[in-house]
Amino acid sequence: MVPAFxxxxxFSFQDYGALVALLANxxxxxxxxxxxxxxIGVFVMQRDLAFAVHGVSELSFAGAAAALLFGGSVVxxxxxxxxxxxxxxxxxxxKARDRNSIVGVLMPFGLGLGILFLSLYExxxxxxxxxxxxxxxxxxxxxxxxxxxxxAFVLVALLLMWNPLxxxxxxxxxxxxxxxxxxxxxxxxxxxLGLIVAVSVHIIxxxxxxxxxxxxxxxxxxxxxxxxxxxxxxxxxxxxxxxGGILLALAGTLPVSPYIxxxxxxxxxxxWAAQRIRGRVRRAASPRPGTTLPA
Numbered sequence: 602m603v604p605a606f607x608x609x610x611x612f613s614f615q616d617y618g619a620l621v622a623l624l625a626n627x628x629x630x631x632x633x634x635x636x637x638x639x640x641i642g643v644f645v646m647q648r649d650l651a652f653a654v655h656g657v658s659e660l661s662f663a664g665a666a667a668a669l670l671f672g673g674s675v676v677x678x679x680x681x682x683x684x685x686x687x688x689x690x691x692x693x694x695x696k697a698r699d700r701n702s703i704v705g706v707l708m709p710f711g712l713g714l715g716i717l718f719l720s721l722y723e724x725x726x727x728x729x730x731x732x733x734x735x736x737x738x739x740x741x742x743x744x745x746x747x748x749x750x751x752x753a754f755v756l757v758a759l760l761l762m763w764n765p766l767x768x769x770x771x772x773x774x775x776x777x778x779x780x781x782x783x784x785x786x787x788x789x790x791x792x793x794l795g796l797i798v799a800v801s802v803h804i805i806x807x808x809x810x811x812x813x814x815x816x817x818x819x820x821x822x823x824x825x826x827x828x829x830x831x832x833x834x835x836x837x838x839x840x841x842x843x844x845g846g847i848l849l850a851l852a853g854t855l856p857v858s859p860y861i862x863x864x865x866x867x868x869x870x871x872x873w874a875a876q877r878i879r880g881r882v883r884r885a886a887s888p889r890p891g892t893t894l895p896a
Contacts, residue, residue, distance in 0.1 A: 620851045626740040627804070631843035633752045634801050635813060639839025641759060641797055642818030643832050644790060647770035651815045653690050653791075656704035657798045659711030660686035662807030664799075665732050666718035675732075676747050679799040686711065687795025691788040715807070734806040734856040748800045755793045766790055767828070804843065809858045813839055816865040823872035824879075838868050 621628070645654060664682020665675045686707055693703050719732070740748065759766075769776040769786045777783045794814075801810045817838035821831045846861030853860075 621848070624740075624847075624851060626742060626745045628844060628847055630740045630745055630748045630800075631804055631847045632840055633749055634797070634804055635817075635839035635841070635843030636836045637752045637756050637759075637797055637839075638801060638813040638843075639817040639821075639835035639837070640832050641755065641794060642814045642816075642839070643821070643835050644766060644770050645794065645814055646818045646822060647767075648787075648790070650700075650794070651811065652701060653704050654794065654798060654811050654814050656690065656707045656711070657683050657686040657795050658802060658807045658810040659708045659715070661711075661795075661799045661802050662732055663711040663714040663718065665802060665807075666715040666722070669732070670718045670722045676744055676800075676803070679802050680751075680796065682711065683795040683799035683802075684792065687791040687798075688788070691791030731856075732802065732806065733808050734858045740803065744803065748803065751796050751800050755797050758789070758793055762786065762789065804847075805858050805861050806856070809862050812858075812862040812865040813843060816869050817842060820865075820869040820872040823869070823876045838865070842868065 645651060661679045661683035664685075665679035667673075667682075668675045668678025689707065690700060690703055693699060715732070765776070765781045765786055768779070769781055769783050773783050776786075798810055798814065801813050805813055818831070818835040820838050821834035825831055825834060842861050842865040845864045847857055849860040849864075850857040
């Protein structure tokens, strides 16, 4: 009997060096998206927008699928869909309850449209599957220029508005009282989020984009609360997840997304375990109520 499962289906390092050189564009794109995604993920967590990330990714998927069907640019299509979703959520979802309702409406609508467009598409099935789960061979040199350019724009804009955005994320009432245009800051952040979601779809796919935009920041917040340490750790975790996942995917036949999501989850699990261990050590070291410390 032939076994149904073979490790060579997941890892095979034959001609690995040639594959790394051949797919250098994907590795560069993954590194950039991992760093920028980790940084913007800090504010996604602080502003409770993890659910919104998934909603934006579904509209980005619909736009990319439409572009694929009609022969347009997949990058432009995904950008258009993501920006429409981000602006709608930013304008109509000023309150958490309204925002969750809007995202809940947009998600099935975008996913349904995307599935419709893909069902009508008669091209390669890999192109259709790649929009959902990622495809490391899909980053051409022109696409890489777009991805790096958009990511650089998001990074610069994020750094310029870092302090007011952080203030608004932690205490929007006090930020508004201090004269910060909180509505503009929120809308601008949603636009930046839409841009980075759109470019992330090309690496990890629409269904699993939160592995780069939510999990690294959530893991960093488990082990530290410093205003500088959290974004630095989140960027590092995003970089390791994206680049590590792509390098592992080069050695197998599976889509890139399982590798990226697994590394991202393992980092989060390790940070969660470290937090628990540190908490137990602190409780064990602290004096119990009613005890007297030695002189």
